[in-house]
Amino acid sequence: MAQLAGVSVRTLHHYDEIGLVRPSARTTAGYRTYSAGDVERLREVLAYRRLGFGLREIADLIDDPGTDAVAHLHRLRGLLLEQRDRAGAMVTAIDTELRARAMGIRTTSEDQLRAFGAQLYEVIGSAYPATRRTEPRIAARVWDALGDARTVLNVGAGTGSYEPPDRDVTAAEPPAVMRTQRPVGAAPCVAAGAENLPFENRSFDAAMAFSTVHHWHDPIAGLREMRRVARRVVVLTHDASDNGWRHRFWLTRDYLPEVAGLVAGRPSVDQPARSIGARMEPVLIPWDCADGFLEACWRRPEAYLDEHVRRAVSVWTRVGPEAEQRAVNGLRDDLSSGRWAERNGDLVDLDTAELGLRLLVA
Numbered sequence: 001m002a003q004l005a006g007v008s009v010r011t012l013h014h015y016d017e018i019g020l021v022r023p024s025a026r027t028t029a030g031y032r033t034y035s036a037g038d039v040e041r042l043r044e045v046l047a048y049r050r051l052g053f054g055l056r057e058i059a060d061l062i063d064d065p066g067t068d069a070v071a072h073l074h075r076l077r078g079l080l081l082e083q084r085d086r087a088g089a090m091v092t093a094i095d096t097e098l099r100a101r102a103m104g105i106r107t108t109s110e111d112q113l114r115a116f117g118a119q120l121y122e123v124i125g126s127a128y129p130a131t132r133r134t135e136p137r138i139a140a141r142v143w144d145a146l147g148d149a150r151t152v153l154n155v156g157a158g159t160g161s162y163e164p165p166d167r168d169v170t171a172a173e174p175p176a177v178m179r180t181q182r183p184v185g186a187a188p189c190v191a192a193g194a195e196n197l198p199f200e201n202r203s204f205d206a207a208m209a210f211s212t213v214h215h216w217h218d219p220i221a222g223l224r225e226m227r228r229v230a231r232r233v234v235v236l237t238h239d240a241s242d243n244g245w246r247h248r249f250w251l252t253r254d255y256l257p258e259v260a261g262l263v264a265g266r267p268s269v270d271q272p273a274r275s276i277g278a279r280m281e282p283v284l285i286p287w288d289c290a291d292g293f294l295e296a297c298w299r300r301p302e303a304y305l306d307e308h309v310r311r312a313v314s315v316w317t318r319v320g321p322e323a324e325q326r327a328v329n330g331l332r333d334d335l336s337s338g339r340w341a342e343r344n345g346d347l348v349d350l351d352t353a354e355l356g357l358r359l360l361v362a
């Protein structure tokens with residue numbers, strides 16, 4: 001068992017002693033025997049351990065009765081993707097510093113340290129406000145769903161594009177680069193991630209989250225936190241598991257197939273919706289959407305040739321520079337040869353598109 005799992009026999013004995021992984025039986029000679037269920041549990045323990053969790057934390061996680069083996073695999077997958085994104089963000093930050101050094105520019109000590117602990121939004125966050133702003137028709141749907149809530153917590157708030165102006169809003173946002181870009185007079189913002197909200201139970205009438213859940217380490221834990229601190233939960237998110245929209249959307253279908261790999265295996269939006277007992281409604285994207293999220297320019301293909309538009313959308317950083325360049329070159333060629341118009345001519349007659357955006361209300 002120790003050999004197969006790549007750990008020492010001592011480690012297995014220790015896990016047994018502290019009750020973390022107890023073999024179901026022993027042979028008459030006293031050797032521990034591990035059942036299929038024990039092996040599954042050991043695999044979860046080792047995976048969480050490799051992600052840096054402490055043994056006590058792991059015990060709490062895997063003994064949570066609301067989380068089955070499939071939910072653990074999804075959670076582990078999310079944590080690993082997060083780790084991969086963080087490594088990608090560090091590479092991007094280091095490339096930026098190398099380019100600066102090659103031009104004779106010395107980065108400050110603060111910049112160097114920031115790059116060392118880089119998270120995705122710490123690297124791309126400064127490009128965010130260039131094209132990310134309130135889309136009034138989508139905002140109206142979210143604000144409507146908030147009902148008569150007077151106090152609202154906005155989780156993963158970013159620069160606050162979707163904060164309702166007529167309510168008492170508190171924002172929560174992890175990276176400083178996003179918090180410091182909030183406009184003067186914006187709602188107060190605490191440094192906190194969704195998975196660990198520093199508020200008492202039922203502190204708010206409603207908690208909202210806009211286009212952020214797919215970035216969380218643990219979406220289900222984050223949604224449950226929202227449920228804990230607020231009476232009502234309103235979430236605007238993407239149905240990542242729905243292959244339909246990726247095939248319908250020419251950008252992901254014809255130019256950026258890598259997006260499928262980024263979202264592969266993500267739980268369908270039903271799972272987070274179920275975890276908070278939410279109802280789900282599709283949200284259509286207007287052709288002239290004011291907010292520059294990935295799908296926003298579905299009828300304005302030239303927009304994706306603009307570096308500013310791309311830099312404010314994390315997907316372009318996540319697929320890496322080679323895929324980005326190939327996609328942009330392909331799109332540019334197809335726009336000038338008329339091939340894009342030939343393939344997507346039917347879009348010109350549409351005012352809205354259904355591209356997997358969902359509103360969850362609980």
Ligand SMILES: C[S@@+](CC[C@H](N)C(=O)[O-])C[C@H]1O[C@@H](n2cnc3c(N)ncnc32)[C@H](O)[C@@H]1O
Nearest residue numbers: 121156157158161193194210211212215216217
């Ligand atoms: C696409 S932006 C959306 C920002 C804002 N809600 C909006 O619509 O403009 C995603 C945001 O999620 C934040 N985020 C990333 N991980 C998070 C986490 N674990 N908890 C809360 N927010 C997180 C990012 O820092 C970023 O500001």
